[in-house]
Amino acid sequence: MLNQEFEIAVEKVPQDQLKSKPAQDKLGFGQFFSDHMFSMKWNRKQGWHQAAIQPYRQLDLDPAAMVLHYGQAIFEGMKAYRAEDGRILLFRPQDNFARMNLSAVRMCMPRFPEERVLQALRSLIYLDREWVPRSEGASLYIRPTMIATEPMLGLRAAEEYQFFIIACPVGAYYAEGFNPTTIYVEDQYVRAVPGGVGDAKTAGNYAASLKAQIAAQKKGYTQVLWLDAREHKYIEEVGTSNIFFMINDVLLTPPLEGSILPGITRDSVLQLARDWEIRVEERPISIDEIITASENGTLQESFGTGTAAVIAPVGELCYKESSIQINQGTTGPLAKRLYEELQGIQFGSRADHHEWVVPVR
Structure with missing residues (x-):
């Protein structure tokens, strides 16, 4: 049919x-x-x-x-x-x-x-x-x-x-607009497991995330960053977005291995980064790697990607009640460049080299 x-x-x-x-x-x-x-x-x-x-x-x-x-x-x-x-x-x-x-x-x-x-x-x-x-x-x-x-x-x-x-x-998805959001790293509850339905956009995934989301908001954070279900160690995605980190001039994002949503904006960001000859790696990223990069000064910026927010800069992560400041809580240059490029393509003011835009009439 x-x-x-x-x-x-x-x-x-x-x-x-x-x-x-x-x-x-x-x-x-x-x-x-x-x-x-x-x-x-x-x-x-x-x-x-x-x-x-x-x-x-x-x-x-x-x-x-x-x-x-x-x-x-x-x-x-x-x-x-x-x-x-x-x-x-x-x-x-x-x-x-x-x-x-x-x-x-x-x-x-x-x-x-x-x-x-x-x-x-x-x-x-x-x-x-x-x-x-x-x-x-x-x-x-x-x-x-x-x-x-x-x-x-x-x-x-x-x-x-x-x-x-x-x-x-x-209008804007987040009250912060394009200003950096603050994110709580969830280390107790899990969103999805390999072999489950984490890579499907099904309603139950979002219902299962609400308890952690409410708890994070009570602590003053905008969103939840989920870790893997097996070891509570590897970063997966934010509640409404895929997540990216720029460490030592390399753009990192978790791989698509069945437990995270294959985002359309995620894919667009990866393509644009490669167009701009930015080194990109889709690989497992542990929360410990992010902490180490923050401590040694190689964590340059972070942002989420999704249809609703497009690009959502991240200014702070909270993990086990410790704060990880990112780019001094300000929007990073790559997040800004990606946001402006994507919005330009979407609103028809910039060249659409990948034929992503479809006119209604």
Whole structure:
């Protein structure tokens, strides 16, 4: 059913019922939602069907829907950007949909036809194009989601699913904006294990991270940095981002070995760094290596990467109640350069040498 063709119906919100749009300087993140959504359903007999762009609405779920009991839920995050010339641009949406299908396979859910859904997404964003912010640095965040909807109590893969896409205008993900964040290194709880679902973007991963996240925030830290589940020694990722360190002029990031998410922004950063002839290493990094580099002065900077924040400079790590200051708590030059380059490509003001940008129309 992966190459299945289907018609996409369109039901527009009447002009006099369109929502009021929020002030551009009060967008926050994930608080306001556009007028329309895309939805389609799947079952074993019909495959994907009932594909429609329709008014944003509540879902109709049976209390026995299997997602509520057995957790089959996956999602993605991407953005639409308004260029200075008025064009609306997507950044690597094909890669997001390819990753979502990998998550679907891991969670025993049906794959979807990526090109057809990309077409639906472009149509949805064009219809809601006035929701794409015009203010500097703001964008339209896009959330594709798939859930198991079959009403059934019994542990097995569901045979009915709903896929939908919603969108919301957003400002900066962190209250700090592009200023450095502070991160607590978690050495008790774990996020994922090899052979588990750490490399799938599934809802349960994020639910499992909340306890440590809340504890870190109570201590005054913005995010959690996870260590490996076996030895509590090797760095994996931040709660919402992949993580990078610049040590002795080498850009380091943990390898993709099944327990961390293969980030689209992570991959973009690696490509840009190689374009700029920066030495890059994807390898295990222990927290002890970071401490040693901090003590001997070779730890130059650190930053997280992700769709929501793009580049999030790290100014401090806290490990076992000891503080590790990074670049004197300021944004490093590489993080700044990467942020400006990526935002330039995403907003259409810089050359897109890798053909990452897809125009909505």
